[in-house]
Amino acid sequence: MARDALLNQKQYTYLKNKEVFQNTVTGERWTGDQSIRKTMFQPVLKRTKVRYRNPYQTRHTYASMMLSAGEHPMWVAKQMGHRDWTMIARIYGKWMPDADKSAGSKAEAIFGNNTTGDIIKNSG
Template sequence: MSYLHISGRIFLNPRNGEPWTGDQAIRKTMWAYALKRASVRYRRPYQTRHTYASMMVSAGEPLAWVSKQMGHTSVVTTARIYSSWIPTTKSEAGMLATQKFAMT
């Protein structure tokens, strides 16, 4: 079974197999129902973007990589928005440079 519609879209309305016609249809048909089933309070689908970014930064992913994932024009933008999520207490902090440039 192919999930790619002739339009090139992957996510289709499960009721009719056609591409979604807009975000309102997704919110009413699928989004609100999925949140309710997951016992998550309502939030706009756009907010998942910030959840993703804050999770990646919290996990220690490189800020430049997260910035590219988010489509930001500058790492500075990403740092400004997500700086509070950047881990500051890693036991190995500062050790990478020591390992790389240490004289043996």
């Protein structure tokens, strides 16, 4: 959906060598985040009856939603602009264990037969 929205927006700004997002009132570059918050973000939240959160927090919402949906932590890290997944594990780790109800089943299917269990029991 985001890709489609950006492609649609292209005709209005990109093809005219302008910024992707412009102030809808002035048609010029946004001068800061305060004007975006006041003219767009806060009114949308109010209409949808969603409690105000700092726009930066949407990153955290996105990351936790992706992890809860079972997306791979490294993929989420790349989406967030991180080089590796350690930040994701540290900050969002609490969402990872519940992300995949079948977690561990792949390893169990491969290594969970009686022969493997007997080898482990007898090695101690």
